[in-house]
Amino acid sequence: MEPLRTMFAITLRAAVLTAVACALVACETTTGSGAVGVNRSQLMLISAEQLDQMAGQTYNALTAEATKKGQLNTDAAMTARVRAIAARIEPQTKVFRPDAVNWNWQVNVIDSKELNAFCMPGGRIMFYSGLIKQLNLTDDEIAIVMGHEIGHALREHSREQISQQIAAQTGIGVGAALLGLGGAGADLANQGYQSLVATKFSRTDETEADRIGLELAARAGYDPRAGLTLWEKMSAAAKDAPPEFLSTHPADANRAATIRSLLPTVMPLYQAAKPKGVAG
Numbered sequence: 001m002e003p004l005r006t007m008f009a010i011t012l013r014a015a016v017l018t019a020v021a022c023a024l025v026a027c028e029t030t031t032g033s034g035a036v037g038v039n040r041s042q043l044m045l046i047s048a049e050q051l052d053q054m055a056g057q058t059y060n061a062l063t064a065e066a067t068k069k070g071q072l073n074t075d076a077a078m079t080a081r082v083r084a085i086a087a088r089i090e091p092q093t094k095v096f097r098p099d100a101v102n103w104n105w106q107v108n109v110i111d112s113k114e115l116n117a118f119c120m121p122g123g124r125i126m127f128y129s130g131l132i133k134q135l136n137l138t139d140d141e142i143a144i145v146m147g148h149e150i151g152h153a154l155r156e157h158s159r160e161q162i163s164q165q166i167a168a169q170t171g172i173g174v175g176a177a178l179l180g181l182g183g184a185g186a187d188l189a190n191q192g193y194q195s196l197v198a199t200k201f202s203r204t205d206e207t208e209a210d211r212i213g214l215e216l217a218a219r220a221g222y223d224p225r226a227g228l229t230l231w232e233k234m235s236a237a238a239k240d241a242p243p244e245f246l247s248t249h250p251a252d253a254n255r256a257a258t259i260r261s262l263l264p265t266v267m268p269l270y271q272a273a274k275p276k277g278v279a280g
């Protein structure tokens, strides 16, 4: 078969497989829609439990390595600050999915110049000190980043992305690792890092995470208008060298417009929740 026709056949097969899997068993929506209205149906070909196991091993490997290098939670004040913000946001996740409040939430800070942060499946949060220091983030802005990252975890975007790769037959390695065919735990952790941290999210995923993140931050009493200043700072930083964060979370020119359009929905949630004595 000609290469083009082969490619077409593979694409068609993936599309048919996706459609069939969706029609039969594997489609679900991971969250309630919240005030911001996120309810897209998602293809899931691996279980949340499989991915949770991989995420646990990956996160443990990452924190162990940072500890070994003397880079884990070295700045006690910064760690306390990030954990305090997480503690206010975590209870708000029940709006989107009641099970999330019972996740084993973990929040740590790695001392690194990298401008990065993520929340792995199951509530495993990591902030890199470079993001907070170099962008001089306010608590509100940290809350927006955290809400965004938690949004990806609540929507199980990584699980969906791996499922799509399996459907398109490009995720064989991670599929084998998840099924226990990939050998030792180090392989699983390595595959996990590639699949859970280093992978680019789609524009659709980004918009969903923005919407959910804004609502989470607002309900936790953080000013959702910080979404606008955060992404301005991020874009400015990208002019020198693109932050790691932007390579995995592709920026969209419409991001600010999306945030602005949601402010009338989320500002009242913020006004109702913000600590007394805070102006604005």
Ligand SMILES: [Zn+2]
Residues within 6 Å of the ligand: 148, 152, 201, 205, 206, 209, 248, 249
């Ligand atoms: Zn993102």
